Amino acid sequence: MRLEDEIQQKEFKDDYNKAVVNILFTQSYIVTKQNSLFKPFGLSPEQYNVLRILRGQNGNPITVSSIQDRMLNKMSNASRLVEKLKQKGLVLREECPVDRRQVDIMITEKGLQLLNQLQTEILNQNIRLIKLDNEEVSQLNFLLDKLRG
Amino acid sequence: MRLEDEIQQKEFKDDYNKAVVNILFTQSYIVTKQNSLFKPFGLSPEQYNVLRILRGQNGNPITVSSIQDRMLNKMSNASRLVEKLKQKGLVLREECPVDRRQVDIMITEKGLQLLNQLQTEILNQNIRLIKLDNEEVSQLNFLLDKLRG
DNA sequence: TTGTATTAAATGTATATACATGCAAATGCT
DNA sequence: AGCATTTGCATGTATATACATTTAATACAA
Structure with a gap:
């Protein structure tokens, strides 16, 4: 429309x-x-996104600022989002031994299970949401990537 | 990129x-x-958008729910945004004489002046932001319109 | 080594979003 | 007319965003 x-x-x-x-x-x-x-x-889209970033680490810890860099919204507050996820038992947070200013974050087994539960639904919904054919969606991605320079 | x-x-x-x-x-x-x-x-993007909707009325009042319908974010809260704009003297709010449940909103002279001040800057910035040629940007609009079905 | 600057994360505040609920006015039905 | 339902807006609460400030740890230069 x-x-x-x-x-x-x-x-x-x-x-x-x-x-x-x-x-x-x-x-x-x-x-x-x-x-x-x-x-x-009980998840928000941004919390889901942070969990996905953590899963992408394949078991390696990642610092709060690295999460921030990879978030879709650069101005968001990774520190507080991580705190929410920790309260739900979806991530672990511990002091980085090399640099005590940093905080290492890892996804828990519970977090991985939640992601797996959600994954199929998300993938299917995303395909339904975008009412374009294969050619068009590929063109859209090209234009958006180019748009930002 | x-x-x-x-x-x-x-x-x-x-x-x-x-x-x-x-x-x-x-x-x-x-x-x-x-x-x-x-x-x-002193404006947020959404407040700017509401002011633009009001200017589009060419002096006619518009109800809060009509503003909501035209907002970019459908889940936003037009009532509270209008309140903020009123505090800044950018809009007027008065009870609708025909239906006392409704509230008529109009942009003030001060609001119009602010919009005029901003307009050129916005238009120029928007063109700079989108690093596509004429052909491509028209294609992008076509795809986004089609995407939503 | 000591003082300064930088960095990482947390915290504070204002605004906005998402959604539920409340309330008064209007509408519709009998 | 009387009463239930719907509508229009306001408000409450939780989360998220935007950005400034704070605190602690580290890096670095004099």
């Missing part, structure tokens, strides 16, 4: 300005759907 | 799942830049 119709705006100054609004609106469309999927599991 | 390199992820399950993450990441890229532009003016 045309963005102009969805937000009841007559027209945009130019395609660049429409694109900015289009990306913000589409992100909200996706996050809203993700939220309802995560809800029953 | 390739998403995989920016968030240091080896690969995605498929292009659909990459596209979801790509949209979330690109939205964060845009909002971060927008925030720094709005900061000196």
